[in-house]
Amino acid sequence: MSKVYLILENGMVFEGESFGAAGDVTGEIVFTTGMTGYLETLTDPSHYGQIVLQTFPLIGNYGIISADFQSTACGPLGYIVKVPCPTPSNFRSEGPLESFLEKRGIVGISGIDTRALTRIIREHGVMNGRITTTHPDEVSLAEIRAYKIENAVQKVTCGEPTFYKAGESKYTVALLDFGVKENIKQELLQRGCDLWVLPAETPPAEIERLGVDGILLSNGPGDPAVNTTIIEHCKELLQMNIPLFGICLGHQLLALAAGCKTHKLKYGHRGANHPVKDLQSGRIYITSQNHGYAVTQESIDPQIASEWFINVNDRTCEGLWYKQAPAFSVQFHPEGCAGPQDTRFLFDLFIAKMEGKAHAAR
Numbered sequence: 205m206s207k208v209y210l211i212l213e214n215g216m217v218f219e220g221e222s223f224g225a226a227g228d229v230t231g232e233i234v235f236t237t238g239m240t241g242y243l244e245t246l247t248d249p250s251h252y253g254q255i256v257l258q259t260f261p262l263i264g265n266y267g268i269i270s271a272d273f274q275s276t277a278c279g280p281l282g283y284i285v286k287v288p289c290p291t292p293s294n295f296r297s298e299g300p301l302e303s304f305l306e307k308r309g310i311v312g313i314s315g316i317d318t319r320a321l322t323r324i325i326r327e328h329g330v331m332n333g334r335i336t337t338t339h340p341d342e343v344s345l346a347e348i349r350a351y352k353i354e355n356a357v358q359k360v361t362c363g364e365p366t367f368y369k370a371g372e373s374k375y376t377v378a379l380l381d382f383g384v385k386e387n388i389k390q391e392l393l394q395r396g397c398d399l400w401v402l403p404a405e406t407p408p409a410e411i412e413r414l415g416v417d418g419i420l421l422s423n424g425p426g427d428p429a430v431n432t433t434i435i436e437h438c439k440e441l442l443q444m445n446i447p448l449f450g451i452c453l454g455h456q457l458l459a460l461a462a463g464c465k466t467h468k469l470k471y472g473h474r475g476a477n478h479p480v481k482d483l484q485s486g487r488i489y490i491t492s493q494n495h496g497y498a499v500t501q502e503s504i505d506p507q508i509a510s511e512w513f514i515n516v517n518d519r520t521c522e523g524l525w526y527k528q529a530p531a532f533s534v535q536f537h538p539e540g541c542a543g544p545q546d547t548r549f550l551f552d553l554f555i556a557k558m559e560g561k562a563h564a565a566r
Contacts, residue, residue, distance in 0.1 A: 206221070206222045206226075206337065207219065207220075207221065207222075207337070208220055208221065208222045208313050208335060208336065208337050209313075209335070209336055209337070209338070209339070209340055209343075210284065210313050210316060210321075210333055210334070210335055211333060211334045211336065211340050211343050211345075211348065212233070212324070212331055212332075212333045212348075213331045213332040213333065213345060213348045213349045214328070214331060215345055216324065217340045218313070218316040218317070218321060219316070220313040220314055220315040220316040221313070221314050221315045222312070222313065222314075222337075223283070223285065223288050223302060223305065223312035223313055223314035223315075224283060224302055224305030224306055224310050224311055224312035225305055225306050225308070225309045225310055225311050225312070226311070226337075227309075227311050228311065228334060228335065228336040228337065228338065229255065229281045229282040229311040229334065229335050229336075230281075230332065230333070230334040230347070230348055230351045231253055231254050231255040231280070231281040231282055231332065231333065231351065232253060232254045232255065232330055232331075232332055232333075232351070232353060233254070233255045233257060233284070233321075233325060233330065233331060233332065233333040234251075234254050234255070234256060234257065234325070234330055234471070234472055234474055234496065235256075235257040235258075235259050235321075235322045235325055235326075235471070235474065236256060236257070236258060236259065236474035236475050236494070237259045237260070237474065237475030237476075237477065238258075238260065238474075238475045238476045238477075238542060238543070239260045239476075240266075240476075240542055241476055241492075241541075241542025241543065242258060242263050242264065242301070243268065243269060243272045243273060243542075244272060244273075244274050244385075244541055244542040245258075245279075245280075245494075245542075246278055246279065246280060246283070246304075246305075246310070247273040247274040247275050247276075247277070247278060247279060248274050248275070248279045248383075248385060248423075248494060249274075249275050249277065249279050249360040249383030249384070249385075249423075249424060249425060250279060250383050250385075250423050250424055250425045250452065250453070250494050250495070251279030251280040251425065251494070252279050252280075252353065252356045252359060252360050252383065252425035252426070253281060253353030253354075253356055253425060253426070254279070254280050254281065254282075254353070254425075255280060255281055255282035255283070255284060255333055255335065256279075256280040256282070256283055256284065257284040257318060257321060257322065257325070258283075258284065258285050258286075258318065259318060259319070259322050259475075261285075261286040261287050261318065262286070262287050262289060263285040263286075263287070263288055263289065263301065264285075264288045264289035264290075264292060264300065264301035264302070265289040265292055265293065265294075266292055266293070266294035266296070266297060267292030267293075267294055267296075267297030267298065267299060267300060267301065268292075268297065268298045268299050268300070268301060268303070268304045269294070269296045269297060269298060270298060271296070272541075272542075273386065274385040274386045274387060274541060275360075275383075275384075275385065275386060277360070278308045278309075278310055279360075279383075279425070280310060281310070281311070282310065282311045282312060282313075282335050283305060283310050283311070283312035283313075284312065284313055284314075284316065284318065284321070284335075285312065285313075285314050285318070286314065286315070286316065286317075286318040287314065287315075288301060288302060288312075288314050289301070290302065311335050312335070313335050325471050326470075326471055329470045329471055330468075330470070330471050330472065330496065332348050332349060332351045333348065334348050353425065353426050353427070356383075356424070356425040356426030356427075357382045357383065357404050357424050357425065357426060357431055357434070357453075358404065358405075360382070360383040360424060360425060361381045361382060361383065361403050361404035361405075361424075362381045362401055362402070362403055363403065364403065365400055365401065365402050365403070365406070366400075366401045367398070367399065367400055367401075368389065368393060368398065368399040368401065369398055370392075370393045370394075370395075370396050370397055370398050370399075371393075371396070372396050373396060373397075373398050374395075374396035374397065374555075375396065375397045375398070375417040375418060375555070375558050376397070376398045376399075376400065376414070376415065376416045376417055376418075377392055377397045377398070377399055377400070377416055377417065377418045377419065377420055377558075378400045378402055378406075378411045378414060378416040378418070378419045378420070379392070379399050379400065379401045379402065379419075379420045379422060380402050380404060380406065380419065380420070380421050380422060380434075380454070381401050381402060381403065381404060381422055381424075382404050382421070382422045382423065382424030382425075382431075382434075382453050382454065382457075383422065383423055383424030383425050383453070384401065384422035384423065384424075385422070385423060385537070385539065385541060386541075387539040387540075387541035388420070388422060388423070388451065388539050389401070390539075391538075391539050391548065391551045392420070392551065395551060395552070395555055397418075397555075400414055400416065404424075404431075404434055405433050405434060405437070406437075407437065408437050408440040408441055408444065411441070412444060412446075416446065417446070417447070417558045418446060418447040418448070418449065418554060418557065418558045419441060419446055419447070419448050419449070420448075420449045420450075420451070420454070420554070421438070421448065421449070421450040421451065421453075421454025421455075421457060421458060421533070422451060422452075422453070422454050423451050423452035423453050423454065423494070423537065424452070424453035424454075425453070426453075427466075427468070427497060428453055428456035428457050428460060428466050428497055429460060429465075429466055431457060434457055435457055435460045435461050436461075438457050438458055438460070438461030439461045441461075442458070442461060442462065442526070442528075442529045442531060443529070445529070445530065446530070447530045447531070447554065447557035447558050448526075448529065448530065448531035448532075448533075449531070449532060449533065449550070449554040449557075450531070450532075450533030450534070451533070451534060451537065451538065451539075452493075452494070452495055452534075452535060452536070452537060453495070454533060455499070455523070455524070455533035455534055455535050456495075456497055456498075456499060456535075458524070458526075458531065458533045459499040459504075459509070459524060459533065462505070462508050462509055462524075462526065463503070463505055463508065464499050464500065464503045464504055464505075464509075465499075465500040465503040466497050466498065466499055466500060467497065467498060467500050468496060468497050469495075469496055469497060469498055469520070471496075472494075472495055472496035472497075473493040473494070473495055473515065473535075474493060474494045474495075475492070475493065475543075476491075476492045476540075476542055476543030476544065477490060477543075477544075478490070478491050478492070478493045478515065478517070478536065479491070479515070479516035479517065480513045480514065480515055480516060480522045480523070480536060481513060481514050481516050482512065482513055483511060483512060483513065483514060484512070488516060489513075489544075489546040489547050490544045490546055491522075491536035491537065491538075491540070491543065491544065491546065491547060492536060492537040492539075492540045492541070492542065492543025492544065493535070493536045493537065494537065495535060498520040498521055498535065499520075499521040499524070499535070500521075501520070501521050504521070504524070507527070507528075508526065508527060508528060509524045509525060509526045509527060510524070510525050510527065511523070511524060512524055512525045512532065512534075513534060513535070513536075515535075520535075521535065522534060522535040522536055523535060523536075530557050532550075532553070532557075534547070534550060538550040538551060539551075
């Protein structure tokens with residue numbers, strides 16, 4: 205393996221070995237705490253523009269399993285692991301992780317102190333970095349600092365509407381693709397929902413013409429507040445009296461449409477072990493999460509929405525229930541892929557709203 209460097213925007217340098225595709229890459233470094241689920245992480249469009257750091261030291265031990273992919277594309281630009289496994293052992297494995305990274309053009313680095321790097325990000329916040337073969341003395345820190353994730357949703361959304369037929373059709377759902385994960389589609393299809401997967405900026409009038417029973421706003425990458433066209437569309441969707449369900453970025457966009465604000469978290473929530481509390485029942489759920497922004501609680505108008513879930517660790521908003529529209533949203537991933545499936549019942553709640561059986565308010 206050849207020598208490569210990870211250079212942080214603050215000038216710190218980690219020296220490691222090349223892992224994956226050759227080349228240089230600059231991105232926003234984020235860490236995820238999942239012990240498993242690296243395939244779902246690598247194929248999650250929500251990681252667009254980022255370099256993902258795996259905090260668990262051994263990655264790749266069950267190889268590549270294409271059935272677990274969450275999209276046809278890869279989300280991260282780069283990948284950081286401590287110890288990659290070159291000889292995976294799993295009956296479903298189709299090959300080693302490094303071959304996958306090479307084929308998909310994902311630049312990686314291994315053999316560095318990932319614990320130390322995680323502590324730096326945790327203490328100082330998310331920062332940009334570059335994986336490169338160029339000696340650090342020859343790299344411009346100004347260039348690294350200047351990197352921004354731009355037009356993220358537009359880069360990951362589908363190009364045209366696509367229809368998916370459920371086995372036993374009961375409802376038709378418009379799924380706005382901001383970077384949707386495959387398992388969200390599957391949860392709906394398994395519940396008898398035919399799906400129209402639509403480009404992110406599809407006008408509400410076109411959605412209405414489809415005659416759908418419900419609308420799901422998917423997960424996705426980037427700063428939610430920059431998606432001004434989509435936010436304006438969401439304002440119209442809230443007035444259409446069609447059940448709305450927002451997940452992750454969809455949750456944030458719906459909140460912005462309702463007059464809330466969002467803010468960037470210091471280092472985000474990424475992993476499969478994040479506890480959230482249902483403020484109505486008091487019950488705690490363990491959830492899968494992948495986001496760097498949150499809805500600002502002080503901006504929530506109690507006449508429009510009530511806070512439904514909060515993060516047990518930092519008390520940030522994890523869910524909203526809307527009072528003047530048949531809508532609700534959550535910051536976490538109820539499809540739990542990878543991760544716990546404690547909150548899959550939210551898809552059943554969405555079905556109940558389409559059936560007209562869910563309570564109008566909480």
